[in-house]
Amino acid sequence: MTSAMLNRAREYEAQQQKTILPRQRPGFHLTGAVGWVNDPNGFSFYQNEYHLFYQSNPYDVHWGSIHWGHAKSTDLVRWEYLPAALAPDMPYDAMGCFSGSGAALPDGRHLLMYTGVERVTRADGTQAELQAQCIAWGDGINYEKDESNPVLTAADLPEGASDTDFRDPKLWQEPDGSFRAVLASDRGDGSGQVLLYRSDDARAWELVSVLDQSNGKLGGMWECPDFFPLGDRQVLLVSPMNMEPSGLEFHAGNNVIALIGSFDGRNFHREQAQNMDYGLDFYAPQTMLAPDGRRILVGWMQNWATCSFVPAGAKYFGQLTLPRELHWHGGRICQQPIRELEAYRKNRVVYQNVFVERETVLAGIRGSMIDLLLTLRPEPDCAFLQIALRQGGCHETTVTYFPGEQRLCLDRSRSGYRFDVVHTREIAVQPEDGTLKLRLILDRFSLELFVGRGEQTASVVLFTPEQEDGIAFRARGNAEIDVEKYDLIIEP
Ligand code: FRU
Numbered sequence: 001m002t003s004a005m006l007n008r009a010r011e012y013e014a015q016q017q018k019t020i021l022p023r024q025r026p027g028f029h030l031t032g033a034v035g036w037v038n039d040p041n042g043f044s045f046y047q048n049e050y051h052l053f054y055q056s057n058p059y060d061v062h063w064g065s066i067h068w069g070h071a072k073s074t075d076l077v078r079w080e081y082l083p084a085a086l087a088p089d090m091p092y093d094a095m096g097c098f099s100g101s102g103a104a105l106p107d108g109r110h111l112l113m114y115t116g117v118e119r120v121t122r123a124d125g126t127q128a129e130l131q132a133q134c135i136a137w138g139d140g141i142n143y144e145k146d147e148s149n150p151v152l153t154a155a156d157l158p159e160g161a162s163d164t165d166f167r168d169p170k171l172w173q174e175p176d177g178s179f180r181a182v183l184a185s186d187r188g189d190g191s192g193q194v195l196l197y198r199s200d201d202a203r204a205w206e207l208v209s210v211l212d213q214s215n216g217k218l219g220g221m222w223e224c225p226d227f228f229p230l231g232d233r234q235v236l237l238v239s240p241m242n243m244e245p246s247g248l249e250f251h252a253g254n255n256v257i258a259l260i261g262s263f264d265g266r267n268f269h270r271e272q273a274q275n276m277d278y279g280l281d282f283y284a285p286q287t288m289l290a291p292d293g294r295r296i297l298v299g300w301m302q303n304w305a306t307c308s309f310v311p312a313g314a315k316y317f318g319q320l321t322l323p324r325e326l327h328w329h330g331g332r333i334c335q336q337p338i339r340e341l342e343a344y345r346k347n348r349v350v351y352q353n354v355f356v357e358r359e360t361v362l363a364g365i366r367g368s369m370i371d372l373l374l375t376l377r378p379e380p381d382c383a384f385l386q387i388a389l390r391q392g393g394c395h396e397t398t399v400t401y402f403p404g405e406q407r408l409c410l411d412r413s414r415s416g417y418r419f420d421v422v423h424t425r426e427i428a429v430q431p432e433d434g435t436l437k438l439r440l441i442l443d444r445f446s447l448e449l450f451v452g453r454g455e456q457t458a459s460v461v462l463f464t465p466e467q468e469d470g471i472a473f474r475a476r477g478n479a480e481i482d483v484e485k486y487d488l489i490i491e492p
Contacts (some may be wrong), residue, residue: 002142006087009058009067015315018060020315023466026443027369027490028341029301030320031071032056033081037144037169038307039224039284039316040298041068042085042102045291046110046140050076050146052298053085053112054320055099059463061310061317066096068114076296076323077491083352085112085143086136091118092150095129099168103285106177111202112136112143115167116150131166133183136201152183152197161193168224171202182211182225184238184275191215192222192240192263196266199292202482212259218273219243219255224284229267229294231328234263237276237280239284241304241336242343248407248428249275253281253305254283258333263281278427279410279449279458280306282321295326296338301446301459309419311463322441322448323461334454337371345486347418352482356385356475365485368469374439375482376431378403389440389447390415392468395445397460401429401436408458410449414464427456443488 002010016034019381020477025031035058042053043488049072056069071079093116100114116134121127132150136143154163165186172177178293179199187193199205214222218431219240226237236259245252256276261269276285277299299321310317324335365372367424368390378385379400395416400409406429413423429436429451439450444466449458473481 003089005089010083015060027446028077029443030079031316038097039300040286040320043101043286043288044102046104061314074427076338077340078228087473092118092293095119101170103173109140113169113171130163133169143429148203151203153467160188162188165221170226182227184223184225187219190220194225226287233260248426277457279460281461282459294322298323306421318401336454344488344490346489347487349485354481356479360473365471366469368444369488370442371486374438376436377480379455379478381481385479388472388473395464395468412460
């Protein structure tokens with residue numbers, strides 16, 4: 001049975017969604033039906049369709065009253081909104097249905113697992129928001145919260161762990177039908193750890209191990225863990241809060257890190273760590289295993305440090321990234337835009353061996369919804385090579401390559417974002433034989449950059465007026481480029 005609170009959210013979404021014109025939204029990046037969006041949740045393949053849920057506040061463009069919004073797709077490019085799936089309508093989740101995951105079960109049920117937040121008064125009279133894990137069973141539209149909720153509580157935590165920072169279950173089913181879930185936890189000293197649990201029925205859970213912990217080195221609390229094999233490695237994805245910067249690899253604040261190593265079924269042995277996105281707007285990603293074996297990742301294309309700066313008049317705020325395919329290559333996790341996007345490519349324009357002058361503009365190379373593939377070949381005397389995108393009026397967003405320093409600089413200070421927040425990032429890159437390949441996906445309000453084979457990515461949100469879609473190339477010194485551009489045409 002759907003509660004009055006969930007019905008109200010569903011009705012509100014249905015009404016408000018119509019007031020947002022298709023061109024006011026990205027073409028193929030998922031936003032909330034209306035209002036606020038943060039983390040992707042419940043990413044799964046259920047009854048031949050991809051389901052993607054998201055942390056949602058339908059009533060405001062700021063975080064609060066956290067529901068689960070819901071959308072589905074057959075190709076991960078075109079999304080159809082479904083009615084909100086979960087509302088904070090039970091005592092154990094009254095402060096929000098926080099992040100979690102989903103699994104399609106062999107018996108036809110769709111299982112969701114999420115964090116319920118409850119405000120309590122402790123024995124000493126202080127107030128606390130307890131976090132515990134809950135489950136709900138559904139059919140792709142309606143989800144019934146389990147009677148035994150919450151199913152995983154502070155009583156199941158290891159000694160000393162915090163009961164107010166215990167969240168974001170990522171569950172999966174093993175071939176023998178049993179369940180595993182990884183959970184984010186604060187050790188009790190402000191430092192993060194990931195816990196692995198096991199269950200036969202998704203109701204009774206037991207702690208298997210502490211998979212990894214920050215030890216005060218890789219940030220504080222680790223949010224939104226995910227755990228999966230990739231190639232011959234095992235990956236533990238975490239979103240650490242409050243990190244110290246480290247060279248050009250990790251920036252200050254919230255990062256997304258892949259811890260890479262091996263897993264013996266109980267314990268994880270970390271061997272290396274890598275940043276999962278070098279842009280400004282990327283957090284709390286979640287993966288799913290597609291039926292064809294691809295490991296597909298989608299992230300929140302925003303960040304906590306800047307997300308309160310919402311453009312005036314916005315009816316929705318926040319987007320999810322384009323889903324990305326993960327591959328293990330050359331000792332790194334590489335990410336590529338999902339291949340389904342290529343079916344929407346139109347109007348191919350190609351240039352080869354273009355000598356870049358101070359300001360080079362190429363006929364047919366422009367657009368705000370495009371797939372742009374570039375090969376940069378700077379000569380030894382080239383100080384920099386710059387790509388200026390979304391040009392027009394006083395606006396432009398630039399990607400500048402400094403070959404001598406093997407560095408890319410991303411700058412959206414003039415992208416139309418009217419707040420004095422962080423707008424630039426520097427990325428250390430590794431050209432191959434003096435050549436750097438870039439792929440840029442533009443979708444009205446964002447740029448996602450893929451470097452090389454996807455060894456690095458950088459996601460940024462833009463607020464540039466749509467008609468400002470010029471592209472120019474600039475160089476100091478000699479440089480040649482190849483350019484291949486496709487319009488991405490996705491009918492609403
Ligand atoms: C990550 C996060 C999660 C939490 C959710 C609340 O962005 O802080 O840890 O479940 O957002 O909306």
